[in-house]
Amino acid sequence: MDEIVNPGPRLPCSWCRALKWKDETQGMCCSGGKVQLPNLEPYPEPLHSLLTHQDPLSEHFLSTIHDHREKDIRCGIYPGIKPELISQLQKSLHEHDKYIMDFKAAIDSVPKDQKEFKVIINAERKPFGEHKVLMRSYRIMERDGEVCHLLLFRNLLNQFLVDMFAKIESERLNWIRQNQKKLRNEEYIHLKDAITATDGQLSELEIKIRPESIDEVICAELPDSNIDPALYEIIRTTMIHGPCGHINKSSPCMLNGKCTKKYPRCFWKETQTGEDGYPQNRRRSPENGGI
Numbered sequence: 001m002d003e004i005v006n007p008g009p010r011l012p013c014s015w016c017r018a019l020k021w022k023d024e025t026q027g028m029c030c031s032g033g034k035v036q037l038p039n040l041e042p043y044p045e046p047l048h049s050l051l052t053h054q055d056p057l058s059e060h061f062l063s064t065i066h067d068h069r070e071k072d073i074r075c076g077i078y079p080g081i082k083p084e085l086i087s088q089l090q091k092s093l094h095e096h097d098k099y100i101m102d103f104k105a106a107i108d109s110v111p112k113d114q115k116e117f118k119v120i121i122n123a124e125r126k127p128f129g130e131h132k133v134l135m136r137s138y139r140i141m142e143r144d145g146e147v148c149h150l151l152l153f154r155n156l157l158n159q160f161l162v163d164m165f166a167k168i169e170s171e172r173l174n175w176i177r178q179n180q181k182k183l184r185n186e187e188y189i190h191l192k193d194a195i196t197a198t199d200g201q202l203s204e205l206e207i208k209i210r211p212e213s214i215d216e217v218i219c220a221e222l223p224d225s226n227i228d229p230a231l232y233e234i235i236r237t238t239m240i241h242g243p244c245g246h247i248n249k250s251s252p253c254m255l256n257g258k259c260t261k262k263y264p265r266c267f268w269k270e271t272q273t274g275e276d277g278y279p280q281n282r283r284r285s286p287e288n289g290g291i
Contacts, residue, residue, distance in 0.1 A: 018141035211271035220281035
């Protein structure tokens with residue numbers, strides 16, 4: 001028999017009343033009172049009754065809740081799903097979902113005699129009244145006197161948590177990418193402070209970072225197919241950008257007639273250290289021994 005672990009009682013957060021165990025960090029729910037969101041209203045019917053076991057179809061709905069998101073089910077061709085349940089959910093969405101209501105309004109605005117038209121969906125725009133930013137950790141916490149809607153969704157909650165984790169990581173990595181100059185400037189300041197504190201010589205650091213040292217670690221050239229045909233084939237099929245530029249102006253990387261990834265890159269006979277901290281890796285032309 002598996003051992004049952006009792007983590008002890010949960011105590012409410014002094015700012016947002018979220019119930020947490022003693023070892024959970026103070027700021028994980030509301031960032032120390034910085035985040036304050038209004039209580040969520042009960043879901044519209046029949047979703048509220050389905051989630052709270054007040055509908056005869058509740059157990060059927062909850063046991064297949066993850067499947068209800070799939071395209072085949074929405075089209076009504078997935079076996080085992082009760083048609084009356086799909087009809088109820090579809091009717092509720094059409095009556096209460098702001099995204100669907102905006103979409104229907106856009107369709108209805110098209111003249112009936114117009115056979116061809118486009119409906120453009122902008123992922124960055126939100127319907128009026130919708131939250132643009134959602135504090136994910138705030139909404140998954142339990143609070144006395146408040147229904148935590150997300151915890152009612154069983155398997156769908158697990159997928160939501162994974163999706164939100166991926167979204168948070170993407171936003172974090174995107175911030176690092178967009179703020180490279182600020183981050184590197186900060187590192188330069190620390191480096192100068194360290195050299196000053198130890199009376200070190202900057203020339204000694206320059207000696208250590210030589211182009212030859214970079215070439216030993218990083219190569220921006222195709223390997224010789226005669227020497228290593230397997231590596232050559234892997235790089236040729238998975239690591240070469242393009243074609244783009246004037247050869248393929250419809251490539252996804254093209255913007256205003258230029259490649260957003262800055263291809264094609266210039267040829268360099270030798271690796272050069274860049275002023276912005278990025279080296280210009282050796283990329284020899286065929287005339288200079290490149291492949």
